[in-house]
Amino acid sequence: MTNKKKQVREIALDLLQSVEKNHSYSNLLLHSAIEKNALSGRDAALLTEIAYGTIQRKMTLDFYLAPFLKKKIEPWVKQLLRMSVYQIVYLDKVPERAVIHEAVEIAKTRGHKGISGLVNGVLRSVQREGLQDLGQITDEAERISIATSHPLWLVQRWVAQFGAEKTKAMCELNLIAPVQTIRVNATKASRDEVVQKLQEEGFQVEPSPFIPEAIRILKGNIARSEVFAKGLATIQDESSMIVAYALDIHQDQAILDSCAAPGGKTTHIAEKLQQTGKVIALDLHEHKIKLIKENTERLGLENVEAQALDSRKAGEMFPKESFDRILVDAPCSGLGVLRRKPDIKYAKKEEDLLALQNVQLAILQAVTPLLKKGGVLVYSTCTVDREENEGTVAKFLASNSEFEPVALDHLPPKIQALTTDHMLQVFPQDFGGDGFFISKFRKKV
Incomplete structure (x- = not known):
């Protein structure tokens, strides 16, 4: 050696x-x-x-x-x-x-x-x-827990919410490193063009069968590619790309991305606006705003304005009913990204989920007055938990009668098939993307 x-x-x-x-x-x-x-x-x-x-x-x-x-x-x-x-x-x-x-x-x-x-x-x-032998563990939840290295409280919680079979499949997949994916910048190139350029650069790639602008990188470090340097693509998980579709974006709209860093969804929204309209991207931290600005410049997008602000104070900064669309990609427990950040599963405690729900509801509550009547609000998280996802949605709707749930439509066909009415829970095993949740509401006219 x-x-x-x-x-x-x-x-x-x-x-x-x-x-x-x-x-x-x-x-x-x-x-x-x-x-x-x-x-x-x-x-x-x-x-x-x-x-x-x-x-x-x-x-x-x-x-x-x-x-x-x-x-x-x-x-x-x-x-x-x-x-x-x-x-x-x-x-x-x-x-x-x-x-x-x-x-x-x-x-x-x-x-x-x-x-x-x-x-x-x-x-x-x-x-x-x-x-x-792991087979000697007789309790099913405990066996899944030890065999896949997920804390017992989490396995028990998932078994109660989704059943043992789905939980086991999710825990097993969480042990496998995800395939890196990129999103083609549609304002600069087509997916076919980017695939060809990457292949010429020596990358092994395949188009995503689920998201029209996504490419899976099978071999190579994309951050060091010409394609990345020239802003023809950016790194983003496939599940995360669904959000811009859920917003049902039209040209010239004003859109608020209230928890925006590092800017994957912000720039996707900006691309879907086709260099029209305006995306206001907020994040608590100045260094993360810098990241969003760097991404925006690299991609050549001129319709993004990023600023450091706690989105719970957004009402002090913007006039009421000034946005056509609002995205709340809320701070969450991150249980959908355990393949990327394996240490999360040992650090989290069950009570953390409840504390996070209060923050999620506070952000939703703060931005609702900023949405125009008839406008769309999308709530998303990168977690897999009924209480944190559906529970937050139910509490929000119960205390905001001016909002109604609306069907999650305009999604790519294979993703559309996974939706239930106004909600979508993506499991890592569905298509290899992160665990992700999306829900959609309209402000009544």
């Missing part, structure tokens, strides 16, 4: 410790570690695989390790064992002896002889005796 590989595993261990100890976001830490250590494509891929995989399957790994750990061990040693077992069980291309050798070397460097002996002993026992 090369020194570089050893370095990759040491970086992975540091990253795992930081995520667990400081509740840092794994995606941000990973990006920073790759940049800081100037890792090449192969090493960056190995680091990503080990770090994400270990976080993603933490509960399963602990279940496998439990019979071999007779006493409490230091947190970093636990992380080292987890990432080593992850490689032994889930990475075919890495020889077991190499994994064990590297783990023992790291243990020697970071701890005393007793620790390297323990690490060696545990990993050789795992190799020799094999893993305990």
Whole structure:
């Protein structure tokens, strides 16, 4: 094994410790570690695989390790064992002896002889005796929980809301990294043109069978492409692209995107306006507004105005009934994006969902006076939870009699088939997009 590989595993261990100890976001830490250590494509891929995989399957790994750990061990040693077992069980291309050798070397460097002996002993026992069977867990929710590393409270909640079969399928898919997707900038190019340009650049791509302007990137880093640099496309998940369709946009409309960062939906709305009208994009944080502006400039869109503002105070900034469409893509628990941000599932608690609902309702309440009579309000989240989604919708409608639910129409045909009246709950297993919820209302005339 090369020194570089050893370095990759040491970086992975540091990253795992930081995520667990400081509740840092794994995606941000990973990006920073790759940049800081100037890792090449192969090493960056190995680091990503080990770090994400270990976080993603933490509960399963602990279940496998439990019979071999007779006493409490230091947190970093636990992380080292987890990432080593992850490689032994889930990475075919890495020889077991190499994994064990590297783990023992790291243990020697970071701890005393007793620790390297323990690490060696545990990993050789795992190799020799094999893993305990997940099938021995008799309770179905608990078995899904341990087998897919989702907290038991969350699995039980989803089983109660959606049934065991749907929950199991969702939890299993959450363990698999999503395919990156981009949205073609229709003001600059057609999808066919962008597919051709990407193929000429050496990318492996396929058009999305679900969203007309989406392309799936099967191989290559799109952020480093000419297509991206020239603003012919932007990175956005397919589920998130449905929102602009739900708004049923017409030229020259004034549209408010009340929780806009990082600007994927804002720019999609602007493109659908075909450089007419105006999109006002609000977000709490100045640095996120900067992101929206950068995206807008790269895509060459001149009908977007982004400003830092708490959307709960939007009524102080804009006159009543000044928008034809309003989007509330609300802050949420993010349970639909666990494939991208695996640490979320361990950090969230059940009571967090209720606290978020209060924020969601406050934003909806604050922006309603700004919508014109006959105008459309779309509420969306990137979560999968009945109380947070349908529950918020029911409470909003109960206290806002001037609004009525309207059918979610004008969607791409294969997406339209998933809707129920004025609501759409996308599950990750539906077409590989993020878990996502959309609901639509009209202000009565």
